[in-house]
Amino acid sequence: MTNIHLSATPGVLRIATRKSPLALWQTEHVADRLRAAHPGLVVELVPMSTRGDEVLDRSLAAIGGKGLFLKELELAMLRGEADCAVHSLKDVPMELEPGFALPAILARADHADAFVSNRFDGIDDLPQGAVVGTSSLRRQAQLRARRPDLVLRDLRGNVNTRLARLDAGDYDAIVLACAGLQRLGFDARIRARLDAPDWLPAPAQGAIAVECRSDDAATQALFAALDDGATRTRVEAERAMNRALHGSCHVPVAAFATLDGARLRLQGLVGSARDGRLVRADAEGPIDRPGTLGEGVARELLELGAGELIAGSADPDTGPFVS
């Protein structure tokens, strides 16, 4: 694949990435897949120091800004410093910045959440009043619904930091994504998978997406080989539901779609991290209309009172939490 013209140096593709261990793993993974699909193509990583520190991220979320680190990587693409960027799709805003596209959504890894603890086997095994760490409103709402007695404490930082805080004894258990743990070699830390239909993941959890400029046809052509149609269909339904609820990764919204032949099934949930109220809905539709299915489930959730739960989820003092 040497005849494709790339904007900067012909034959070289530069991928912007954040510097966290999970972001670097995911970007290396995409780079390896790309090299395998296009022998001779030179793929380089452009690790970026983002200003997306947690304080800033939180204050931006509070005023309605979203995913600061995405903006940084997009700026790099606009400046011509990188051709594309790799993201966890669950952290990508429902509305992309104008002028950007997702040319590849990779085959989904494990979509489920993980219960991680050094002492207990699962949520139901926790003693009365146990302390569980997670800053995700979605995870907090589902924990509260199942175990109103638990003490939920904030837990931020990258996967490695969160595990270190568990090991330091700050929590009895924490909840993380299985996919992130598995990618970083921490499979053995998963004590229980929290899975559908009882427990639902974030929309698009476990899926990696590549972003590039929508006018960059050469980069889009290179990534076609990495796109997984089944995953794209499923996450489109999940993200359409979240979009219709005006969701982001800062609201207690969960969604999980599955494919069964030509049928697409979507389960959705909206909750309250404060009192554990949950509303659930699910529906089935044809695989060629994922957006319609997502919007339909969102409408059902709104009829069940999801709007009030979402509006009541933002903490007036600290702003919404980050997942």
Ligand SMILES: NCc1[nH]cc(CCC(=O)O)c1CC(=O)O
């Ligand atoms: N918000 C951080 C984040 N973004 C994506 C993942 C996991 C990987 C994935 O969903 O693909 C994680 C860590 C976690 O939630 O435990």
